[in-house]
Amino acid sequence: MTKEEQLIMNFRDLFNKIAWLNKPKMEDRLKGYKPSEVHCIEFIEKNRETNVTKLAESFYMTRGAMSKLTKKLIKKGLIENYQKPNNKKEIYFRLTDQGKVIYNIHEELHKQFIERDKAVFEQVTEEQFDSMLRFVEKYNKHLDAEIKKQGLTTN
Amino acid sequence: MTKEEQLIMNFRDLFNKIAWLNKPKMEDRLKGYKPSEVHCIEFIEKNRETNVTKLAESFYMTRGAMSKLTKKLIKKGLIENYQKPNNKKEIYFRLTDQGKVIYNIHEELHKQFIERDKAVFEQVTEEQFDSMLRFVEKYNKHLDAEIKKQGLTTN
DNA sequence: ATCATTTTGTTTCCCGGTCAACAATTAATC
DNA sequence: GATTAATTGTTGACCGGGAAACAAAATGAT
Numbered sequence: 001m002t003k004e005e006q007l008i009m010n011f012r013d014l015f016n017k018i019a020w021l022n023k024p025k026m027e028d029r030l031k032g033y034k035p036s037e038v039h040c041i042e043f044i045e046k047n048r049e050t051n052v053t054k055l056a057e058s059f060y061m062t063r064g065a066m067s068k069l070t071k072k073l074i075k076k077g078l079i080e081n082y083q084k085p086n087n088k089k090e091i092y093f094r095l096t097d098q099g100k101v102i103y104n105i106h107e108e109l110h111k112q113f114i115e116r117d118k119a120v121f122e123q124v125t126e127e128q129f130d131s132m133l134r135f136v137e138k139y140n141k142h143l144d145a146e147i148k149k150q151g152l153t154t155n
Numbered sequence: 156m157t158k159e160e161q162l163i164m165n166f167r168d169l170f171n172k173i174a175w176l177n178k179p180k181m182e183d184r185l186k187g188y189k190p191s192e193v194h195c196i197e198f199i200e201k202n203r204e205t206n207v208t209k210l211a212e213s214f215y216m217t218r219g220a221m222s223k224l225t226k227k228l229i230k231k232g233l234i235e236n237y238q239k240p241n242n243k244k245e246i247y248f249r250l251t252d253q254g255k256v257i258y259n260i261h262e263e264l265h266k267q268f269i270e271r272d273k274a275v276f277e278q279v280t281e282e283q284f285d286s287m288l289r290f291v292e293k294y295n296k297h298l299d300a301e302i303k304k305q306g307l308t309t310n
Numbered sequence: 311a312t313c314a315t316t317t318t319g320t321t322t323c324c325c326g327g328t329c330a331a332c333a334a335t336t337a338a339t340c
Numbered sequence: 341g342a343t344t345a346a347t348t349g350t351t352g353a354c355c356g357g358g359a360a361a362c363a364a365a366a367t368g369a370t
Contacts, residue, residue, distance in 0.1 A: 311370100312369100312370085313368100313369085313370085314367100314368080314369080314370100315366100315367080315368070315369090316365100316366080316367070316368085317364100317365080317366070317367085318363105318364085318365075318366090319362100319363090319364085319365100320361105320362080320363085320364105321360100321361090321362080321363105322359105322360090322361085322362100323358105323359090323360090323361105324357105324358085324359085325356105325357090325358085325359105326355105326356095326357090326358100327354105327355090327356090327357105328353105328354085328355080328356100329352105329353090329354080329355105330351100330352095330353090330354105331350105331351090331352090331353105332349100332350080332351080332352105333348105333349090333350085333351105334347100334348085334349085334350100335346105335347080335348075335349100336345100336346080336347070336348090337344100337345080337346070337347085338343100338344080338345070338346085339342100339343085339344075339345085340341105340342090340343080340344090
């Protein structure tokens with residue numbers, strides 16, 4: 001196996017483990033709220049004028065999936081939708097007060113997870129950090145170009 | 156956002172894009188075979204004495220899911236199962252000739268994807284590579300320890 | 311202004327994975 | 341050796357997301 005493959009595989013494994021490890025605590029503190037729901041709430045709070053299409057593109061999911069998810073969140077009273085006066089097509093979302101409670105709990109948990117892994121990150125020099133960031137950003141740009149070349153669209 | 160978060164987020168995005176970008180070519184050359192099926196075939200070929208439980212642990216999925224998946228692969232004639240003479244409980248899998256054909260096509264595609272991203276990796280020095288590998292391995296070990304601490308098990 | 315094209319969001323059907331309950335076998339404990 | 345506990349694999353109910361067909365609105369072309 002080449003180093004490229006090793007690196008990719010190790011990172012993939014890393015993310016599987018992180019998700020696996022975070023799940024129980026998430027479910028404990030955020031009972032009744034699925035990861036996808038919380039993730040959606042997080043995005044809506046952090047981005048202005050979010051609609052179904054933007055959510056789909058960001059999460060690499062279909063508009064259909066996000067349509068259902070946002071409908072559920074509305075039903076649960078976590079988000080609400082609004083439109084602009086001059087546009088009858090696009091529908092945007094914002095958090096309700098209840099949604100913000102969930103958002104804050106999630107942020108807090110997130111900090112705990114960072115804290116849990118602090119030991120690892122402390123051993124990384126600033127130099128290494130920047131090097132990795134440069135790499136991953138370069139790689140992302142490369143893929144963006146490839147995606148554009150292929151002309152892929154969100155379903 | 157801290158550098159830690161930035162790094163993690165960028166990598167997550169990276170993997171989404173890779174999956175998104177590889178999908179169409181995979182579906183083209185491996186028509187009729189789903190990513191999960193191919194992934195499963197790959198693992199069985201690369202690991203000795205694979206059973207449902209080992210697959211579940213490696214893929215961070217449930218035994219139920221892998222049980223269904225392997226049953227489907229058997230039905231399609233891509234894998235076959237066998238047991239050891241002194242153990243009536245554990246059931247292992249190996250590829251059939253037809254399964255090996257799929258395996259080889261996948262390997263070939265994999266090389267093409269590596270080739271596509273070669274430009275990025277070429278700009279990485281050996282030093283950087285090793286540095287990143289060390290980091291991700293350290294992080295993985297840290298998480299393994301955390302998982303062990305939590306006493307998590309595959310469902 | 312009219313008509314075609316594109317964008318946005320929704321809905322139905324289907325598939326894949328989880329969960330939980332289960333039987334069968336093996337390992338551990340006494 | 342008998343009994344209890346743990347492991348392994350399977351099944352059915354359930355749910356989340358994808359694919360595709362669709363309506364409504366906005367944009368473009370003429």
